[in-house]
Amino acid sequence: MVHIAATLISLALLASQAAAHGVVEWFIANGKNYTGDDEFDPKGIPTAIRTVNGNGPVVDVTSPYTACGNQAKVVSVEAPVDAGSIVEIRWSSTWPHNTGAMTAWMAECGGMNCTQFQDLASAQWFKIDEKGIDPTTGDWYMAEIFMDPGKPYNLTIPENLKAGQYLLRHELINLALVANMGGSGAEMYPQCLQLSVQSNGDLVPQSSDYVHFPGAYKATDPGLTFAPGDGQKSQYQPPGGPLAKLVSSSGDASGTDGNAASSTSSMAPSNASSTNVAGNTQQSTAVPSSTGSLSAASDIPTNTCSGDMKNRRKVGREELRGRTLRGRRVRLLR
């Protein structure tokens, strides 16, 4: 009985949540606050956050919009940022999802100013951060960050990364609509920041770590088909492969220069504990006590929402039905 009532209420919520997704509202780099333009009614304000058309997801892994979001547009500002420093990225406080991954990638703007760089298909992306499950709590990092509205995502620009003009692609992946193991329904919310990285270092990704968007993800990637509540959360791996390994661009692998050495210890994907040293998995270990209550319920998505309402709603309904049949409780949006 309770389950049925909860399901009905959830379906009602589902219908009313069409617009409740999210965008990068602002970010802070080198102490400066860059505010995004209005995603529904762009005012042409100077910003370093590439604008997207609305706050809905990209759902097709083969779409060119997987790079920087739906109909992303070049903007007029580049944000200077020091390699090794933290960029604070603030998504909409109304972001409603607590189930899924977050990834961060960078790509040089083809040797030009990012304010001129249009050809996203040519961008060579390398992964600098990923967050799925917080091993210290067993919860989704997404829940820990976004269920406490206002908390930023703190991302470290890799230390000694070669200076240059880069796009930073930050992405939230909502898995709440993945209906069953191996199912589909992942929603990608990528967005790009235009950065000018200042550095004395010479680190670049090893060439085998470059990917393209689209191309980096397949619809069948386990990181996109993970069904919340069904799988082993602790086993979850975000899609797109391991973090890039950074190497000295002088190409002297046997060299004694500190950059190459620090790259292998800070970005090597084979060493999980040293990957943490890069700084990008540190932020969420300090979980405020107010999120402690999440642990019990956070393997059940808070709600579902959509780009293509009809399809998404159907998937969501199936998901809710499946969950009710399996006797799990459906958690309601607060």
Ligand SMILES: *[C@@H]1O[C@H](CO)[C@@H](O)[C@H](O)[C@H]1NC(C)=O
């Ligand atoms: C950055 O700017 C936005 C909008 O202009 C503002 O809401 C936000 O509080 C600012 N962030 C900080 C840390 O000052």
Ligand SMILES: *[C@@H]1O[C@H](CO)[C@@H](O)[C@H](O)[C@H]1NC(C)=O
């Ligand atoms: C990139 O272009 C913008 C806009 O013209 C300009 O303000 C900025 O200084 C340029 N960045 C670099 C690194 O030249």
Ligand SMILES: *[C@@H]1O[C@H](CO)[C@@H](O)[C@H](O)[C@H]1NC(C)=O
């Ligand atoms: C992993 O990194 C840690 C810390 O940098 C280091 O002490 C350890 O030897 C590394 N392990 C391997 C297998 O590289």
Ligand SMILES: *[C@@H]1O[C@H](CO)[C@@H](O)[C@H](O)[C@H]1NC(C)=O
């Ligand atoms: C994120 O960075 C800001 C500014 O450096 C800092 O005040 C805040 O505590 C950091 N948040 C976390 C969760 O580390």
Ligand SMILES: [Cu+2]
């Ligand atoms: Cu959404």
